[in-house]
Amino acid sequence: MITPLKALRKNRFKTALIFISMSVSISAIFLISAISGGVVSMYSAMLKTDGDIIVTQKGIADTFFSDINRSFAEPIAKMDGVKEVSALILGAAPVEPLPIVGIYGVSEGRFNSYHLTQGRYPKRGEVLLGSKIDATLKHPSAIVLSKKTFHVSGVFKSKIGFEDGGVVMGLDDGGELFHKSTSIFLVSLNDLSKSDAVLKEIGMLGSDLEAKTTDSFIDSYNQFKIIKTSSDVIGAMAFLMGILGIVSMMSMVVNDRKGEFGIMRSIGLSPSVIIFKLLSETLIIALLAFAVAWGVSEGVLELIKHADKFQGYINGEITAILLVKVFVVSVVMALIGTLMPAIYASRIDPMSLIQKGGA
Amino acid sequence: MKIVATGLEHYYGHEQVLRGIELSIEPGSFTAIIGESGSGKTTLLSILSTLLRPSKGDVTYDAKALSQWGSIDAFRRRHIGFVFQFHYLISYLTLRENIALAAMGEFHDQIDPLMARLGIERLGMRYSDEVSGGERQRAAIARSLINRPSVVFADEPTGNLDTKNALGVYELFREFSREDTTFIVASHDKKIADFADTIIEMEDGVVKNISKR
Numbered sequence: 001m002i003t004p005l006k007a008l009r010k011n012r013f014k015t016a017l018i019f020i021s022m023s024v025s026i027s028a029i030f031l032i033s034a035i036s037g038g039v040v041s042m043y044s045a046m047l048k049t050d051g052d053i054i055v056t057q058k059g060i061a062d063t064f065f066s067d068i069n070r071s072f073a074e075p076i077a078k079m080d081g082v083k084e085v086s087a088l089i090l091g092a093a094p095v096e097p098l099p100i101v102g103i104y105g106v107s108e109g110r111f112n113s114y115h116l117t118q119g120r121y122p123k124r125g126e127v128l129l130g131s132k133i134d135a136t137l138k139h140p141s142a143i144v145l146s147k148k149t150f151h152v153s154g155v156f157k158s159k160i161g162f163e164d165g166g167v168v169m170g171l172d173d174g175g176e177l178f179h180k181s182t183s184i185f186l187v188s189l190n191d192l193s194k195s196d197a198v199l200k201e202i203g204m205l206g207s208d209l210e211a212k213t214t215d216s217f218i219d220s221y222n223q224f225k226i227i228k229t230s231s232d233v234i235g236a237m238a239f240l241m242g243i244l245g246i247v248s249m250m251s252m253v254v255n256d257r258k259g260e261f262g263i264m265r266s267i268g269l270s271p272s273v274i275i276f277k278l279l280s281e282t283l284i285i286a287l288l289a290f291a292v293a294w295g296v297s298e299g300v301l302e303l304i305k306h307a308d309k310f311q312g313y314i315n316g317e318i319t320a321i322l323l324v325k326v327f328v329v330s331v332v333m334a335l336i337g338t339l340m341p342a343i344y345a346s347r348i349d350p351m352s353l354i355q356k357g358g359a
Numbered sequence: 360m361k362i363v364a365t366g367l368e369h370y371y372g373h374e375q376v377l378r379g380i381e382l383s384i385e386p387g388s389f390t391a392i393i394g395e396s397g398s399g400k401t402t403l404l405s406i407l408s409t410l411l412r413p414s415k416g417d418v419t420y421d422a423k424a425l426s427q428w429g430s431i432d433a434f435r436r437r438h439i440g441f442v443f444q445f446h447y448l449i450s451y452l453t454l455r456e457n458i459a460l461a462a463m464g465e466f467h468d469q470i471d472p473l474m475a476r477l478g479i480e481r482l483g484m485r486y487s488d489e490v491s492g493g494e495r496q497r498a499a500i501a502r503s504l505i506n507r508p509s510v511v512f513a514d515e516p517t518g519n520l521d522t523k524n525a526l527g528v529y530e531l532f533r534e535f536s537r538e539d540t541t542f543i544v545a546s547h548d549k550k551i552a553d554f555a556d557t558i559i560e561m562e563d564g565v566v567k568n569i570s571k572r
Contacts (some may be wrong), residue, residue, distance in 0.1 A: 003452070010451030263447040266410070267461040267502065268436025352409045353443050 004281040010058055011253060017284050018249045019292075026293035026330050027300075029235045033326070034301055036231035042160050042315055044218045048212035051086075051186030053195060054217045055202055058210040060173030063090050067180040070171070072205055072341025073107075079201050081194030086110040087173030087182040089174035095143050095167065098311065101133060101164035103145065105174015110186075114168055119154025122169055126153040130164040132312035133240060143167065146177055161315035163303075187211075219296060239333060246282065254278070255344040261345045262353045271346030279341035290327055294318065360421050360438060360509035360541060361386050362407060367416035368566075369402055376402050378564045380416070384543060388511070389536040389554060392545045393560035401514055401560065404545040408512035409435060420509075436463060440503030440540075442513035446495040448487040454498040455483035462505045469505060477501050477531065493524030500531060510541040517548055529554040 008015045040150040047054060055076070059064040070087050076087045078311045089105030116126060122128050127143065127150040134155045137143065142151045150169065175181060187202075188197060195213055202211035218224060254261070261274055301316045367380035377399050384390050384407075392400040407418060409425060412459035417424060420438070428434040448457045458470050474480045477497045479490075487495050496516065503511050513532070517525035525548065532542045533554045544551060552558055560568040 003456070006451040259445075259447050260449050262461070263441075263443075263449070265432075266435065266441045268432045268434070268439070269460075270430075270432045349410075350441070352406060353445070354446060 004284055007277075007281055008284060011256070014253050014256075017287050018246055018253075018282070020290035020329070021211040021245030021249065022242055022286060022295045022333065023296070025238045025245065025333065026289055027296050027325060028238035029329060030293055030297035030318060030322070030326055031239070031300060031316065032231050032234045033306075033322055034297065034318050035314055036227045036316075037319070037322065038161070038225055038314065038316035040218075040224050041061060041317070043161050043224070044159050044214075046162060047186070047218065048214050051214050052189045052192060053187040053198060053202070053211055053224060054187040054214055055187060055209055055211045056183070056217075058208055062122055063177065063183055066183045067184055068185070069206075070107075070175075070182040072209065073182075073185055075205060076185060076198075079198050079199055081189050083188045083190045084109065085188075086186050087171055088184050088186055089171060089177040089178055089180060090183045091174065093145050093177070095137070095145060096134070098136065101311070102162050102313075103174065103177065104163070104166055104168045104178070105171045105172045105182075106168060111168075114156035114163070116154050117157050119152070119199050121192065122153040124170060124173060125175075126151045126169070128152075128154050128156050128167075128168040128324045130312070131155055131157045132161070132164040133166065135166075136308050136311060137156070147178070161312040165311035165313050186344065209255070221337075239329060242333045243337040246334065247340060250278070250282065250338050251343035254341045257345070258348055259353065261348045261352045265346075265348060266350035266353065271297070271343075274346040275339075275342040278345060279338050282334040282338040283331065286330045293330075294323070294326075362510065362541070362543075363419045363422070364403075364407065365414045365419075366416050367403070367406060367418070369399075369406065369411070370414045376564050377406075377413070380566055382559060382566060382569065384541060384557070386541055387536055387539045388557050389532055389542045390424055390557040390559060392559045392561060393547065393549065393551065393552045394567075395547065398561040400545040400547075400561045404543065405416070408439060408441065409545060412445040434494050436461075437506060438509045440508040440511035441515065442496070442499055442503045442511065442516045444515040444518040446487065446492075446499040448495055448498055449504075452485055453484050453486055453499075454479060454490065454494075457487070457498060458502045460564055461502045461507070463531035466506050469507075470501075473501050474498075485486065493520055493527065496520060496524070496528060497531075500528065504535060504540070504562060508540065511535075513542065513544040513546075514550075515546055516544060517546065517551075522550075526550065 010038050055068065056063060057068050060066045073085045073087055076082060086109050087107040091103045092100050093103055095101045117131060129152055140152060171182065189198065199211045202209055264274055299320060304310055304314050305312065362384040364380050364382050367377055368375065369377040380403060392403060394400045402411065406413045409431060420428065425434065425501065445489050448454065452460065455470060459467065462470060471480065474483060477500060479494055479497050479501065482490050482494055517528050520528065529551055532544065536542045558570045559566055
């Protein structure tokens with residue numbers, strides 16, 4: 001342990017460059033994964049609130065485009081195993097000075113899922129504001145949506161960033177604002193074992209309806225797939241850039257230390273000892289880079305969370321699973337990036353010590 | 360360890376640098392290979408020390424070919440020591456750590472006594488850039504001797520030393536060769552002849568003369 005640390009200290013400049021390169025790559029992986037995971041988990045959490053089954057318009061690419069007749073709520077509510085049906089309109093509109101804000105039109109029964117911090121639930125022509133947007137707009141008494149003024153009846157606090165930075169209104173107001181009956185139904189069940197039967201019955205209500213369990217909806221939701229794929233691609237690029245950074249820096253390190261590896265070969269140390277030595281040096285850097293990247297990423301996510309500019313919509317979280325995944329990625333990055341230069345170092349011919357001279 | 364070379368020839372590309380070398384080096388001897396630059400002495404030393412494979416011919420160590428000794432790394436570590444013109448001490452390790460790096464388990468206890476014998480016992484915690492050229496080379500010699508090898512090969516070991524330190528190094532070789540370690544030294548320094556008991560003179564890739572004292 002002491003020898004690799006001494007070697008790293010001796011080659012401070014290149015050690016610092018490898019450390020920076022790895023820290024940047026690992027931070028990029030942390031941030032993109034945490035942010036995309038945060039977006040998916042926030043939206044999933046919103047849909048999962050009181051929703052075991054989600055009903056949307058058939059074949060739509062996004063719930064924002066879904067428009068179904070809210071009169072279907074009544075027959076669904078009467079189905080065996082169904083506890084409650086709530087309708088939800090999902091939309092977005094500018095609220096001066098914010099260019100885009102999430103607007104949620106909800107049926108009356110769903111209001112109690114928003115925890116009020118002040119005021120009361122809205123009546124017709126009124127809205128509830130999430131605490132984040134309320135603070136951003138400096139506690140307004142009314143807001144203007146599509147040239148129509150809505151009075152603010154209360155403020156709620158939600159852990160879900162999309163809601164905390166959004167506006168909630170009654171279903172009728174939402175319907176008028178977005179010219180639709182409702183976007184989705186959230187169906188909660190008394191008995192989860194009856195979900196298949198309920199899905200089948202909903203399917204028979206109308207050819208325009210598509211019902212899925214919430215989990216299956218989240219798994220197949222196109223927007224989530226796009227976010228996840230983008231995040232995976234960017235993460236993979238950061239991983240590759242990290243490897244390339246290590247390979248190039250370690251190649252220079254090996255070149256600088258040819259005499260050292262040559263003498264090791266001449267005194268009979270096996271190639272595997274030299275490879276292990278270099279791998280252990282990079283692993284130490286990887287562990288430090290991982291710790292620093294973790295700290296930096298937590299800091300950046302905290303800043304983003306509180307930045308008014310993002311309205312609380314970007315709410316990344318570094319979960320224990322993400323932590324383990326990125327730790328493994330960091331170790332693999334260090335090992336792959338070092339392996340080739342280390343193999344080269346292990347094959348340095350001690351003859352070069354005689355032919356070239358110079359330590 | 361007795362080293363016997365038979366019919367050694369070596370080429371770098373099309374250029375022949377060794378021609379029909381036949382020699383035998385006795386255990387515990389101090390053998391100097393001398394000659395002008397380009398005479399082939401370093402190539403011969405490299406072949407005898409296992410660093411270079413000859414284009415033709417054989418070298419045996421105690422009547423066994425190198426391949427019969429098993430792993431070349433293990434053979435080098437156990438039986439061979441090297442001293443180069445440049446000390447090649449690892450700069451981020453202390454002199455003692457440099458010697459310890461080469462030491463096999465059972466020889467770790469010998470580091471301090473060996474350093475004392477070489478007169479560098481007080482320099483164990485110093486780094487190579489904190490000691491003189493002669494002290495560096497003594498540390499390199501200690502590294503080559505720590506596993507009590509059968510044979511130590513040295514290529515121009517005094518090339519960077521002043522006369523006083525160079526003579527000190529030859530004295531050390533002489534002293535250790537009396538304890539059954541074979542020393543084979545390639546040098547263009549004619550002073551080595553005063554210390555070696557066998558002198559191999561090389562010229563244009565052939566052994567011109569072998570003299571014993």
